Amino acid sequence: MSIDAERLRKTHEQLKADAEAGGYHLNPDAEWTLGLVEGLLTNEGRYGYPACPCRLASGKKEDDLDIICPCDYRDPDLSEWGACYCALYVSDEVLDGKRALQAVPERRPAKRERRAPEPQAAAGIRLWRCRVCGYLCAREEPPGVCPVCKAKRDRFEPFVLPPSAIPVT
Numbered sequence: 001m002s003i004d005a006e007r008l009r010k011t012h013e014q015l016k017a018d019a020e021a022g023g024y025h026l027n028p029d030a031e032w033t034l035g036l037v038e039g040l041l042t043n044e045g046r047y048g049y050p051a052c053p054c055r056l057a058s059g060k061k062e063d064d065l066d067i068i069c070p071c072d073y074r075d076p077d078l079s080e081w082g083a084c085y086c087a088l089y090v091s092d093e094v095l096d097g098k099r100a101l102q103a104v105p106e107r108r109p110a111k112r113e114r115r116a117p118e119p120q121a122a123a124g125i126r127l128w129r130c131r132v133c134g135y136l137c138a139r140e141e142p143p144g145v146c147p148v149c150k151a152k153r154d155r156f157e158p159f160v161l162p163p164s165a166i167p168v169t
């Protein structure tokens with residue numbers, strides 16, 4: 001299925017604007033990035049959702065949830081490798097030329113090893129608080145940039161919920 005050039009351009013612009021608004025960056029290599037956006041649009045037409053263009057989707061949404069773009073693996077790959085698996089998203093360091101792009105190993109577990117999400121405590125998920133604006137997020141590591149006030153990662157601190165805020169089950 002070929003994608004209309006105008007639709008491709010608009011989707012790319014929107015994706016870029018959304019990324020920047022959230023403290024992320026698209027790969028500045030326009031040719032590369034447009035190819036990936038085309039893949040996302042193709043997958044959206046094929047499956048009804050924008051599955052990762054660099055992975056083989058099953059076509060069953062419940063089995064592909066973790067690879068709907070942006071996938072579950074983007075942020076840890078950005079932290080560790082400076083780019084997501086497809087290199088659609090890149091880190092500040094890559095964007096600024098302080099780090100070279102490199103191949104990103106597949107982080108997605110093999111199908112037989114994929115499990116239902118564990119409770120957050122067991123999965124090692126922590127709460128992080130932006131010391132500048134108070135934004136809270138629950139993830140393994142703080143984000144590179146606060147999506148609200150744009151403070152950098154080093155302005156985040158671990159946050160512990162007061163016992164009174166934890167529901168008793």
Ligand code: SF4
Nearest residue numbers: 052069071084085086
């Ligand atoms: S690897 Fe990149 S392009 Fe692929 S789904 Fe994840 S964020 Fe999107």
